[in-house]
Amino acid sequence: MKKQKGFSLIELLIVVAIILIIAAIAIPNLIKSKMAANESSAVGSLRTINTGEVNYAASCPAVGYSASLAEMNTGAVCAGGKGIIDNVLGSAAPAKSGYTFAYAAVQGGDNLNDTYTVTGTPATVGTTGQRQFFSDQTGVIRYALSGTGVTVASSPLQ
Numbered sequence: 001m002k003k004q005k006g007f008s009l010i011e012l013l014i015v016v017a018i019i020l021i022i023a024a025i026a027i028p029n030l031i032k033s034k035m036a037a038n039e040s041s042a043v044g045s046l047r048t049i050n051t052g053e054v055n056y057a058a059s060c061p062a063v064g065y066s067a068s069l070a071e072m073n074t075g076a077v078c079a080g081g082k083g084i085i086d087n088v089l090g091s092a093a094p095a096k097s098g099y100t101f102a103y104a105a106v107q108g109g110d111n112l113n114d115t116y117t118v119t120g121t122p123a124t125v126g127t128t129g130q131r132q133f134f135s136d137q138t139g140v141i142r143y144a145l146s147g148t149g150v151t152v153a154s155s156p157l158q
Contacts (some may be wrong), residue, residue, distance in 0.1 A: 038129045041097035042120040046135045049118050052084040064112035070104045098128025
């Protein structure tokens, strides 16, 4: 009798089953770590925006805070505001690392933008991130676990 070379079908099926079991364990952890990385990036982006707003208000005292995030990139209203933040956050509809950002400036009685709010919302709640983030001129970053509905009364990050 000749000796057969190679693997039997049973041996190959066992190897495939082991690979599938390992993948079933690893993929949920990979998704969780990706969401955590996206949330960390969103918090970093809010800190960048807060710092940029302080710089903009100092560079453009006749304006106050910027009217939009794009203004802190282009400097269209005040030349001192050009290039404070990058093209990604300083666009008309900023989105970065699975989060979209919404910015609103509030004009006070002296025609200066006295306050602002900025939120970071996951593009797909539960996939790109779980928490929604909020900040304003105070610089405190707050969050809501549901992915929506964060306000100035929400829990601050520790």
